[in-house]
Amino acid sequence: MGYSSKLVESAVEALAMLPGVGKKTALRLALFLVDQDETKVRGFSEAIWKMRNEILHCRICHNLSDTDVCQVCADQSRKRQEICVVESFKDVMAIEETGQFNGLYHVLGGVISPIEGIGPEQLNITSLIDRITKEPDEQFELVMAISPTIEGDTTIFYLSKQLKDLNVTISTIARGVSFGGELEYADELTLGRSIIARIPYEK
């Protein structure tokens, strides 16, 4: 498209770099921003740059954090021997949202995926092992909250091998049919595995 304004063109190009935003949407967003209050757009622009510029990864768990050690790791009321291993920041948010976990986290930064060229050395695995070996007298529980995919299972398997001589028990989050879901719509693999992994009924 031909833009009569270089300023609009640059803004459209910037917005079009966002995932899922094409040139047409980017133009719509740019023209929306042109119509907004100057202070509002300044705030918009600053919030994004400030986040990128100042964001840290927690020194302990690698979670995104405003400080050297994140809020969760700094919270002394949480069980320090329970570590939930997740792929990303989003998973931490999702689990925190449930209110069902009161331990700490460890963000791997992905899963092992030969197809995407991600090996164990690119993930935050060494620091996880360090966290455990640093306190040899403690009995840790690692809760693997990793996506139930081939890559996820490979990652859990790899971790379990690496951790087998340490004072650690490993669990994975339960897999099965979703609550509120209808059985007929569950995929075969999930349904099949949830039969194999059936649990005694408690009255």
Add this chain to the structure above:
Amino acid sequence: MGYSSKLVESAVEALAMLPGVGKKTALRLALFLVDQDETKVRGFSEAIWKMRNEILHCRICHNLSDTDVCQVCADQSRKRQEICVVESFKDVMAIEETGQFNGLYHVLGGVISPIEGIGPEQLNITSLIDRITKEPDEQFELVMAISPTIEGDTTIFYLSKQLKDLNVTISTIARGVSFGGELEYADELTLGRSIIARIPYEK
């Protein structure tokens, strides 16, 4: 949602102000930006702020412009007595894209819409009349390229009343079935009107 990082939270809130972007999408966009190169995100943020801060409206036609007078109005090779009246910047872009118009533009900034509380005084109508009265010896043609809606038609009617004593001929862009469209999918109104407004076939 609970964010462990105020920086991320602020960026998500900023991104969620964009039209069509909810909190979930905003989080996805924010995390995408966290993963990008620092210089890239700085460029992103600056392009948007620079546009909002420096953009001007052309003194003559009200089109978005980087300069006091826009490229189109400054182009002396264009026919200065043909003025295409449009609602917005996007329409100028769309018409320029066709390459079929070689006159100037006038951007109204919307259409008359009592429902949305937009009256003629909020649109750039006075300046359009000024453009024409300033050169009483010229014969102008105004091409109304306004959306074929009730509001659009009202606006054209209002303009024609205001301009009736001036040296101006008024035309509207042709309305009818789209090229390449199938008749059975055209809406009744368009199809009906395109029969009423049928034109002699030229061999």
